[in-house]
Amino acid sequence: MSASGPGDCFLADCPGRLTIELIAEKWTAVVLYGLSEGPVRHGELIGMIGGISRKVLTQTLRRLEAHGLVSRHAYAEVPPRVEYELTPLGASLIGPIHVLTEWARTNGDAVLDALDADSEATARNG
């Protein structure tokens, strides 16, 4: 459309934007990460992830399945067993998520320090 560059897809509307918005959903990255070691059951994910409700996990898994990132396998056993695993597409997203989490690990404290300083400045001025 207009002049092109690496950021255009990101700055304007395009299919990639949908992906960014999916990743931006609060639990998407956390749940994908939880699946990154292999197939797991719903209850196992609940145990791995702090602060997610069963309902929100179910909704998140359903959304990831709709986007082609997660597959659901129901085994006809007694008792019934359902497992979730990454598709190849979902697995390819683990690397980019890892880059982000490494940044967070390295710089999280600096962000918290900035927030503290900002709160103090606001309290002084406000």
Add this chain to the structure above:
Amino acid sequence: MSASGPGDCFLADCPGRLTIELIAEKWTAVVLYGLSEGPVRHGELIGMIGGISRKVLTQTLRRLEAHGLVSRHAYAEVPPRVEYELTPLGASLIGPIHVLTEWARTNGDAVLDALDADSEATARNG
């Protein structure tokens, strides 16, 4: 606290989680990307980013400033000039964001195809 591994910080509550949640806010990554070429004015960012309102951009810039990722410079000129630019901390986040956007560029169509297939299956079964 418990057994440790690369994903622990992400799966449990920790300072890094705050950062992930910041990045997950809808406009954070887009606005940081818009600032990645150097200082820009509010109105220039509006022109670069599709679909953001002036008010939401102002809120986003304020939030990024509070987190130490963006600095605001007001120049005593006539008319007054205000520019925004990345701090070194904010600039260090551009690389990780770029990795994500490249993933989106490569795989965005596959995600859209999955969504289409899922909608059709839902329409058939529902």
